Amino acid sequence: MRINATQIADHNKRRLETHRDNYGHLQEQLSKKGLSADAITRQLQELQIAIPSWALGAGGTRFGRFSVGGEPGSLEQKIDDVGLLHALTRSAGAVSLHIPWDIPENVQAIRERAAAHGIAFDAVNSNTFQDQAEQEHSYKYGSLCHVDGTVREQAIRHNLEVIRIGSQLGSKSITVWLADGASFPGQNNLRGALQRTLDSLKTIYRHLPEDWKMYVEYKPYEPNFYSTVIQDWGTSYLLATECGDKAYTLVDLGHHLPNTNIEQIVATLMMKGKLGGFHFNDSKYGDDDLTVGCIKPYQLFLIFNELVYGMQNNTANNPALAWMIDASHNVKDPLEDLIQSLEAIRLAYAQALLVDNQALEEAQAGNDATRAQEILQDAFRTDVRPLLREARLQSGGGLEPLALYRNLEVRKNLIRERGAKTVATGL
Numbered sequence: 112m113r114i115n116a117t118q119i120a121d122h123n124k125r126r127l128e129t130h131r132d133n134y135g136h137l138q139e140q141l142s143k144k145g146l147s148a149d150a151i152t153r154q155l156q157e158l159q160i161a162i163p164s165w166a167l168g169a170g171g172t173r174f175g176r177f178s179v180g181g182e183p184g185s186l187e188q189k190i191d192d193v194g195l196l197h198a199l200t201r202s203a204g205a206v207s208l209h210i211p212w213d214i215p216e217n218v219q220a221i222r223e224r225a226a227a228h229g230i231a232f233d234a235v236n237s238n239t240f241q242d243q244a245e246q247e248h249s250y251k252y253g254s255l256c257h258v259d260g261t262v263r264e265q266a267i268r269h270n271l272e273v274i275r276i277g278s279q280l281g282s283k284s285i286t287v288w289l290a291d292g293a294s295f296p297g298q299n300n301l302r303g304a305l306q307r308t309l310d311s312l313k314t315i316y317r318h319l320p321e322d323w324k325m326y327v328e329y330k331p332y333e334p335n336f337y338s339t340v341i342q343d344w345g346t347s348y349l350l351a352t353e354c355g356d357k358a359y360t361l362v363d364l365g366h367h368l369p370n371t372n373i374e375q376i377v378a379t380l381m382m383k384g385k386l387g388g389f390h391f392n393d394s395k396y397g398d399d400d401l402t403v404g405c406i407k408p409y410q411l412f413l414i415f416n417e418l419v420y421g422m423q424n425n426t427a428n429n430p431a432l433a434w435m436i437d438a439s440h441n442v443k444d445p446l447e448d449l450i451q452s453l454e455a456i457r458l459a460y461a462q463a464l465l466v467d468n469q470a471l472e473e474a475q476a477g478n479d480a481t482r483a484q485e486i487l488q489d490a491f492r493t494d495v496r497p498l499l500r501e502a503r504l505q506s507g508g509g510l511e512p513l514a515l516y517r518n519l520e521v522r523k524n525l526i527r528e529r530g531a532k533t534v535a536t537g538l
């Protein structure tokens with residue numbers, strides 16, 4: 112299934128008048144505040160979010176998995192699905208592959224397929240949190256932290272292989288997330304496990320191509336329930352700092368204990384120029400991997416507010432960030448869910464771009480907490496959806512991507528092409 116320009120143009124034509132009214136009205140409102148709707152629209156057009164190759168099928172929990180039908184059964188089909196998302200939204204211009212789930216058989220063909228959809232290859236992800244069939248040593252008791260050097264060497268070799276495959280595709284970064292840890296007190300020597308992890312990461316880092324980055328992702332618990340070796344941003348920061356200039360911390364929104372102030376973590380890391388990337392999702396309790404913005408949109412806005420501040424005041428030379436959705440879809444159609452997530456991310460970004468930073472600084476200097484809250488919430492409560500629609504319209508996407516997706520009966524078409532019982536590879 113491909114979505115063509117005529118289908119998008121037909122859809123947009125029917126909604127154009129209403130959109131013009133809404134955009135014009137917002138343009139006027141914003142200009143009274145000294146803001147240019149057109150400038151914000153251009154910034155929105157530039158924000159591209161990577162889609163992870165594992166999010167295109169139904170996820171599941173340890174209790175069960177319910178297929179949605181028409182799931183991509185190969186890397187080619189996964190890239191086609193990201194192509195559909197990008198055609199509809201013009202904001203999903205990258206894919207993030209998971210190795211070994213998505214090893215390309217024909218690199219050139221995969222590159223061409225992605226290029227035809229306008230999709231780049233973002234960070235590649237290694238996997239030492241589960242055993243593969245052909246694997247010699249088990250990761251049951253850890254990978255880069257393992258007490259046995261031969262297991263660590265195998266895990267290091269895997270990461271180098273991921274870098275090699277990523278290089279062939281044009282990726283420029285690797286994300287390392289480790290499940291390493293202990294489920295029981297006493298199981299691991301905590302300091303020893305961290306030291307071995309650092310040594311292993313340093314070995315991987317030494318093999319990193321000159322123009323590559325390494326992202327170190329953290330998570331407080333799960334699958335281990337007593338300790339995780341890279342449990343928090345501080346541990347990740349320590350490891351990245353010891354590895355070198357090309358290593359950064361990666362923040363996954365779901366990888367925090369309840370009520371953690373994630374925007375403050377963003378501010379701290381950007382102050383040190385060590386924030387490398389973001390994995391977006393939302394949660395009520397733990398690493399729920401729900402649709403971005405479905406539970407805590409205000410928190411997402413506050414995070415973006417710090418990101419925008421950090422980008423506009425980039426004194427520590429923080430690099431351009433790698434943005435990716437890292438969610439799992441148990442109930443909704445994954446593609447619909449991803450369209451909603453893309454929308455939520457851009458909404459939060461647009462709202463953050465509206466914040467009157469000068470007024471906020473004055474309020475802060477005067478210790479006026481009431482005024483500071485008003486300034487933030489004025490931006491948050493502005494309906495910025497016309498800006499997102501305008502950005503899509505100008506980029507050749509759909510004014511209402513979700514409605515268009517449903518009108519074109521995309522899922523029904525995918526089921527017809529691929530079958531009702533397909534299961535996405537890797538999950």
Ligand SMILES: [Mn+2]
Binds near residue numbers: 288328363390437
């Ligand atoms: Mn993640």
